[in-house]
Structures are given as C-alpha cells and as structure tokens.
Amino acid sequence: MNDEHELAHVRLLDDFLEDGEPDLADWHAELEAAELRVKKARLQDIRAMLDRDAGSSVVSIDRARLRAELQKAMAAGADTPLTLAARGTHPEDLDALIDDLAELERMDADQPR
Amino acid sequence: MRERLRALTPEQYRDLAARSRYLVRDQRLLAADLRQEALVRALEGRRRCRQSWDVVAFLKGVMRSIIGDERRDEAEGRVSVLRDDLDEPVFEDLLPVEQLALDAIDYRRTIASIHETLRSDPQLMALARAILDGKRGEALQHQFQVDADGLAALRRKLKRKLYRATEGKSRP
Numbered sequence: 001m002n003d004e005h006e007l008a009h010v011r012l013l014d015d016f017l018e019d020g021e022p023d024l025a026d027w028h029a030e031l032e033a034a035e036l037r038v039k040k041a042r043l044q045d046i047r048a049m050l051d052r053d054a055g056s057s058v059v060s061i062d063r064a065r066l067r068a069e070l071q072k073a074m075a076a077g078a079d080t081p082l083t084l085a086a087r088g089t090h091p092e093d094l095d096a097l098i099d100d101l102a103e104l105e106r107m108d109a110d111q112p113r
Numbered sequence: 114m115r116e117r118l119r120a121l122t123p124e125q126y127r128d129l130a131a132r133s134r135y136l137v138r139d140q141r142l143l144a145a146d147l148r149q150e151a152l153v154r155a156l157e158g159r160r161r162c163r164q165s166w167d168v169v170a171f172l173k174g175v176m177r178s179i180i181g182d183e184r185r186d187e188a189e190g191r192v193s194v195l196r197d198d199l200d201e202p203v204f205e206d207l208l209p210v211e212q213l214a215l216d217a218i219d220y221r222r223t224i225a226s227i228h229e230t231l232r233s234d235p236q237l238m239a240l241a242r243a244i245l246d247g248k249r250g251e252a253l254q255h256q257f258q259v260d261a262d263g264l265a266a267l268r269r270k271l272k273r274k275l276y277r278a279t280e281g282k283s284r285p
Contacts, residue, residue, distance in 0.1 A: 009224050009245050010141045016244045017272055018134055018144050020265060027126040030145060031118055033276065034152035041157070 114155055117168045125169045132173050136180045141222050145276060151175040230278040237271050 121129070133144040140147075151172050154160045160178075162171040224245070231238045236257075243256055254264050 006224055007139065007141055010143070010222050010227075011138070012247070013222075013227065013241065013244055014134070014137065014143045016249065017268060017275070018130065019249075019268070022123075022127050022130045024121070024123055024126060027121055028119070030148055031115075031152060034149055034156055035115070037149075037153050038156045 114158075114162060117162070118152070118155070121169070129169055129172055133176055136176050140180065143222060143275065145272065146222075147176050147179060148172075149276070150179055154179075226278070227275065230275060231271075234274065236267075237274055240267055240271060 129148065130144065133147045137144050137147055151160075154175055155162060155172065160171070160175045162168055227241060228238070231241055240253070240257065243253055248256065250264075253267075254260060257264070257267065259267065
C-alpha cells in the first residue's frame with residue numbers, strides 16, 4: 001500500500017468518525033480524555049522524581065528534603081494533589097512512598113560494601 | 114484554562130472540529146487526535162492562552178503549529194512553517210514567537226496499526242473494513258443491522274477504541 005493509498009484510507013476512516021453533528025457531549029469527552037492524559041503525565045513526573053531520589057546511594061533520604069521537592073512539584077502543577085486523588089493516591093500514600101524509600105536506603109546502607 | 118475550555122458553545126466546538134478536519138486533510142492523523150494533542154498542550158501550559166485571547170482561535174493556532182511540524186518532518190528536514198489558513202490575522206499578531214515553536218506528535222495512523230488496534234474486536238474490525246470499502250450511512254446500517262442511533266453507537270465505540278491506542282504516545 002503506497003502512501004497515497006494509505007492516506008486515502010485514513011481519511012475515509014476519519015470521515016466516518018467525524019460524521020454527524022458534533023455536540024457538547026463529544027467535546028466534554030475529548031476534554032476529559034485530555035485532562036486524564038495530563039494528570040497521568042504529572043503523576044509519572046512525581047514517580048520519576050521519587051525513583052530518582054530512591055536511586056541515590058550517596059545522599060541520605062532526607063524526609064524534609066523529599067517532601068520539599070514533592071511540594072515544589074505540586075506547586076509547579078497546581079492540580080497535582082487533585083491528580084493524585086484522581087489516581088487513587090492519597091496524601092497518606094505519599095508518606096508511605098517516602099517511608100518505602102527511606103526503608104530501602106536503610107537496607108542498602110546495611111549491605112556490606 | 115479548564116473552565117474556559119469547558120465553556121465552549123456547540124457552535125465553537127463545531128468550528129474547532131471543522132478546522133481540525135481541514136488541517137488533517139493531507140495527514141495520517143485523525144482530527145480528534147489533533148484536537149486532543151492541542152488540548153493536552155493547553156492544559157499542561159506548554160501553550161498559554163491569555164485571558165484576552167479567543168480560546169478557539171488559540172486552539173486553532175496550536176493545532177496549526179502541530180501540523181506544521183508534521184509537514185516539516187515529512188519534508189525530511191526541510192524547515193517550513195506552513196501557513197495554510199491565515200484567516201486569523203489578529204491571533205497571528207498576538208501569538209508570541211515562543212508560542213509558534215513547532216511541535217510534533219508521534220501517533221500517525223496507518224491502516225496496519227488501526228487493524229492491530231481493532232484485532233480483538235471482530236465487529237469493529239468488520240466496521241473498519243466496510244468503511245475502507247467506501248460504505249457509509251445506510252449501507253453500513255444495512256450491513257450491521259442497526260438504525261441511525263445504532264450506527265452512532267458503533268461510531269462512538271470505534272472512536273474510543275482508536276483513541277485509547279494513542280495513550281502515552283504524545284511526546285514533549
């Protein structure tokens with residue numbers, strides 16, 4: 001299938017998908033899908049930040065520092081607390097995450113070098 | 114931003130949808146993919162819309178920027194800012210240079226990828242094949258033994274299936 005043929009087929013399919021009179025229910029569904037995508041991306045950012053800190057074997061887990069970083073991330077994305085809640089993550093879960101990281105570091109420190 | 118987007122009127126949405134269809138006319142993208150990417154960038158703040166701007170014109174500008182980059186990619190490195198719908202001169206004047214930075218999305222559609230997405234659902238696969246055979250409206254209703262509402266339901270089901278296939282595929 002050459003590019004032109006491929007394009008023609010994609011356009012045929014899109015014509016069907018876009019057929020009919022668009023209404024606000026369609027718009028709200030698109031908006032909610034985009035909001036969910038943004039929320040997921042923010043949650044991934046937070047998890048990556050936690051993982052990054054968890055991977056550090058040089059600097060001790062400092063709960064205050066980690067919490068400050070989380071708060072900074074939340075400040076950067078005003079919806080982050082809501083994001084976490086929407087994803088089923090409560091503030092207590094953040095504490096649990098920090099606890100897990102601290103525990104991992106303690107275990108790592110106990111390992112013979 | 115969210116409130117402004119949520120407050121769109123049906124007419125504004127129709128306008129936005131029509132523009133997205135126009136912009137993807139020569140692209141292997143679905144119009145809703147383009148709208149979705151523009152929405153994500155607006156909600157993330159990667160594209161900022163001033164309070165004084167018309168939000169629909171703003172989204173059209175974001176979509177145009179995205180398509181511009183798609184075309185640039187297809188031109189194999191030849192940088193070209195395509196201006197194919199310059200009916201928003203005021204918006205063009207207002208949009209800061211940094212807002213015109215071109216973006217790309219990586220979920221171009223291929224028939225093979227669409228088939229792969231639909232493989233687990235024989236009904237949707239058959240629907241896609243019928244559409245690609247050129248069937249529309251009553252011919253589809255007849256083939257799938259549904260009325261107009263039933264066909265609309267099938268359309269929504271197909272949309273959901275196809276759009277979910279792009280989750281996680283946008284790139285910054």
